[in-house]
Amino acid sequence: MIDLLVIPLIKIVIVLTGVLITVMYLVLLERKVQAWVQVRLGPMRVGPHGVLQPIADVLKLFVKEDITPVRADKVVFTLAPIIVLVPAIIAFAVIPFGDQVSIFGKPVPLHIADLNVGLLYIVAVASIGIYGIILGGWSSNSKYPLLGALRASAQLISYEVAVTLTFVSVILVSGSLSMVDIVTAQKANGVWFAFVQPLALSIYFVGALAETNRSPFDLPEAEQELVAGFHTEYSGMRFALFFLAEYANMIVVSAVATTLFFGGWLRPFPSVAFLHFLDFVPTWIWFVVKTFLVLYLFLWIRATLPRYRYDQLMRLGWKVLIPLAIANIIVTAAVKVALSD
């Protein structure tokens, strides 16, 4: 009973709170990093160096008036943010945060579930989030959100193809769809897949930027163009849910990048013996550090690059990334076959 219910439940609670707190502080980190790049200070007033800013933000969003446009489809309008948020959070179920640890002599793996279709599960869950965006834009009964929603869905679907294709090449190397097996395969091979599949990594990263609506692909919410995109009409708590989902998605894609390409919970250079002393660091710390480095890259890019235009983004997705990803799969498969002989 304890193995079946209590431990997973505790894990779910820990992951959920961890994710929510990380999201809150990711927002602060983003504002701070942006500010430092842009010769500003960022939030400074709430708490020392603004460390309490996220709490103030959340409080503000809670007490703000929650407006529903008069002719909006009320049910769908309320459901849409939830449809966006739920997939973003349940995707964490298959992410392995660390190796097995023993707590009170009981071995506990640091993941909620190890599905044999783990990677596909992430793809599936991500594809559901699109509905929230489209429906949110549609139900607002307003032109800007609708345009933003149509843009968003087209963008997400296009880039999902490229991202999924990069998964295929990783699967070819690892020989498994399970997230845990992918990490152990990197341990067995003694090398991170980032070095085995550099092209897949770059395609995945670009695709991830586009899938999480991050700059330079932040068209669905391009402030200067479509006001705020699909969530223009949202305010208060429901807006906060969209916001939360966006950042949760960022963490998901970073965590997936870490797992697939940067060796998950493994220490750097897992095969080099004399770095053995690094093993004293708990595995989950490696995971968190790597994830944050990927996240930092997201923020850095946002502060540096201008924004793509819609048709250019589509062209990049379909005419560059997808063919490259397919070519990568073919090459990977050919090499695998050649090596196995």
Added chain:
Amino acid sequence: MGQAIAFYTLAACILGFGVLVITAKNTVHSVMFLVVNFLFVAGLYVLLGAQFLAVIQVVVYAGGIVVLYLFVVMLVNLKRPPEAHQDRRRRGRLGVTCSLVVLAELVAIAAYKYVSPAAGLPPALPMGPDNVAQVGMLLYTDYLIPFELASMLLLVAMVGAIVLAKRDL
């Protein structure tokens, strides 16, 4: 026991949302119910030990095909609210009668099989542990030709859809 509960819940949801799909007035709501319906069907696949299919169902059906529907519904409704289409009662009634007859027939067959001794089919066993490998093996060996044909079909459909939907090539 647990399996039965899961089955009846899923079945009820599948049928309920199926009915909602065809009865909802607003097409967008229809599409939403369809998605939910597909998700429950995916749940049923998990119950039947076909995890790979369940995920494919979500990715392709819920995440791909139905999004396409939603897209078209929105393009079509962009300018005007969904029109109240004139329902031709006569044909509607015909359809209901027709389908009720088929339903009765099928239920009769099922019920007959259920009560007859021939229904003593072996209970559902759990599938092999590696469902993905199993399906993949079959797909790339015994069913290789159909698989390639399917990919051709998709290519043709893709070209066809682009030709149909693009205003000027």
Added chain:
Amino acid sequence: MEPDVARPMFDTDELVINMGPQHPATHGVLRVVLKLDGEKVVDADVVIGYLHRGVEKLSENRDWTQIVLLTDRLDYVASAAANLAYVETVEKLLSLEVPRRARYIRTILAELQRLASHLVWLGSHAMDIGAVTVFLYCLRERELILDLFEEYCGARLTYNSMRIGGLPQDLPPNWDKKVLQFCDIQLEKLVEYETLLTHNRIWLERTKGIGVISAADAIAVGLCGPPLRGSGVVRDVRKDEPYAAYAEMEFDVPVGTNGDTYDRYLVRLEEIRQSVRIIRQALGGLPEGPVMGKVPRLIKPPAGETYHANESPKGEIGYFIASDGKSTSPYRLRVRPPSFCNLQALPQLVRGHLVADVIALIGTIDIVLGEVDR
């Protein structure tokens, strides 16, 4: 059934959207009514007048010196340029001789103002295309210019920095050194903006080939300033009809070749360099002497009318002033605002482009609504 020929096949997706007057990318209260086909702009209708304050009519009830203050409010990111054009027009009407030192200082102020205005333009243009960092970098340097202006005339935005016949005061001590220092900083930081943009693939894709306007079209539609030069027309009032001390300065007039958004961007960046060059020359050869000419106590120009134009950062700013010779205020004052004339090209520029380009194109013509609506 006959196909309906009169109706275009795809008018079902035609969508009319309002961009502005409250929109983050319309640089104030510009309203653009866009007719879209999908995301493509079929037509655009520019609606202005949300910021009309009647500067021209007000001028008829102010005396000549008070009007300088009104001109501050035209192009509020480059008020010194508007000041200069106005006082020069009145001086022309009065046939006043302005001391050489005053003309030099006016040139310096006008060029500093051009730098400030171009920095605001570059920043907001880049921000419209998504490069927020460039905006803050540009404003960082503009802040230095504002400090310089503050030291000179006490104001940071609406300077009221010119007087009919000269200048309100001489330069503060050490001001020239600070300006030279700033010039160095500016050239150094210009490289920083260029690293972020000029060779950035995304920036190139967003600006190259966008809003192309040929030289002939540009002249026909009445473009002026950098947008005109971006199309390859060599026209700069500073060179063609020199005023202030420009006749004694050495500088190049950069022109583009394709007339697209990228060329207009390059032209303005080069103008920043040229402005720095002019400022250095003017400070180097700054003559001694008074900064105020011999101006009658009561300014009452003789009956007559005149038109005088300057090269403001946005383009050719001109004043047409008629005096009846009797009153102490103009009989009629008419401003030729460059933003207004450049804005006329917007519908032509955006046609056939995407919504996202509209933003880039509003940015590229560099308008200030205070000047458009007057």
Added chain:
Amino acid sequence: MTPITPVHYMVLSAALFIIGVIGVMTRRNIIVILMSIELMLNAVNINLVAFSNLWQNAAGQVFVIFVICVAAAEAAVGLGIILAFYRNKETVNIDEMSLMRW
């Protein structure tokens, strides 16, 4: 409670199929009709998976993959036709699609 046998799945599948049939017969909105067809395809899939489970043979699942392929192709082409039709006649009512009828 009786154990869940393939017959249960068959009944469920039949019922879902009938819902699809009723949708096709009664609704006049062509998009809803296409969705009803998807329901029917799903009903078939449920059957296939159920039998695949019964015989412990993954071939049934392979067929489901083919069905999903066909459904995707059908949706893409069908919706393309709807879009083209809507552009010409501004309707999605199937009763007005009678141009090819003799």
